[in-house]
Amino acid sequence: MRARHIAGAVVLVGALWALWLVLPGRASPSAGGTIRGAIAYTGTVTGTHLVYVYATTMEGPPVAGTAIPAPGPYELDNVPDGDYIVGAYLDADDSGGPPTQGVDPMGRYPVTVTITGSNVVTGVNIVLTDPARGAISGQVSYRGAISGTHNIVVIVWQEGTSGPPEYATVRSGPGPYNITGVADGRYQVAAFMDRDGDMGSPEPDEPFAWYPATVVVSSSPISGINVALYDPYRRFLPLAVKR
Numbered sequence: 111m112r113a114r115h116i117a118g119a120v121v122l123v124g125a126l127w128a129l130w131l132v133l134p135g136r137a138s139p140s141a142g143g144t145i146r147g148a149i150a151y152t153g154t155v156t157g158t159h160l161v162y163v164y165a166t167t168m169e170g171p172p173v174a175g176t177a178i179p180a181p182g183p184y185e186l187d188n189v190p191d192g193d194y195i196v197g198a199y200l201d202a203d204d205s206g207g208p209p210t211q212g213v214d215p216m217g218r219y220p221v222t223v224t225i226t227g228s229n230v231v232t233g234v235n236i237v238l239t240d241p242a243r244g245a246i247s248g249q250v251s252y253r254g255a256i257s258g259t260h261n262i263v264v265i266v267w268q269e270g271t272s273g274p275p276e277y278a279t280v281r282s283g284p285g286p287y288n289i290t291g292v293a294d295g296r297y298q299v300a301a302f303m304d305r306d307g308d309m310g311s312p313e314p315d316e317p318f319a320w321y322p323a324t325v326v327v328s329s330s331p332i333s334g335i336n337v338a339l340y341d342p343y344r345r346f347l348p349l350a351v352k353r
């Protein structure tokens with residue numbers, strides 16, 4: 111029953127990208143509350159890099175953001191009433207845009223921060239940690255009768271778990287994929303063609319396939335995790351043929 115979780119993961123990936131694209135500094139023009147704290151970092155990245163801090167709800171874009179020149183004290187102003195996740199990342203590669211997966215140290219305050227009546231919340235301290243160094247990459251191929259170009263979704267689960275996928279990526283068609291920032295662990299990888307473009311769980315008429323072995327990630331990139339998609343009826347051929 112894993113497939114039903116895919117839609118949520120894909121939506122989450124999309125929401126995260128939307129979030130990063132509007133960073134930083136889109137504070138509400140109306141007066142509001144204040145969130146203060148400090149960013150700490152003791153990882154392996156050296157040099158001077160901006161640190162972006164933001165407050166966001168689970169459903170929407172950030173309501174406040176700021177950039178500070180280095181880890182240290184920060185303040186988010188004009189935060190409207192609401193419950194917020196406060197997060198931060200260090201722009202280790204100075205890319206200036208969304209956090210670079212697998213490169214930028216990230217962190218979030220572990221507790222929801224509530225703003226009511228323009229209050230000031232202090233002590234919202236965040237520790238940035240280095241990203242996982244693992245990665246999973248490969249090729250998704252397709253041979254079949256479906257015409258046109260459709261999104262290919264690659265999904266990664268921790269082995270033996272039935273919850274939401276740990277990682278997912280969406281490509282605009284068959285070809286290479288690369289999922290970075292993968293924590294050490296044992297994973298199962300699958301891919302499918304989102305034929306109708308609804309970003310939902312795989313449907314019976316959508317090519318779907320598992321990578322046939324467990325993928326073990328240990329602090330380094332794993333390549334060659336190739337998934338071959340065929341038209342759905344091919345899935346029911348004997349395994350000896352499939353492999």
Ligand SMILES: [Ca+2]
Pocket residue numbers: 200201202203204205206207208209210214
């Ligand atoms: Ca970056």
Ligand SMILES: [Ca+2]
Pocket residue numbers: 303304305306307308309310311312313316
């Ligand atoms: Ca679909």
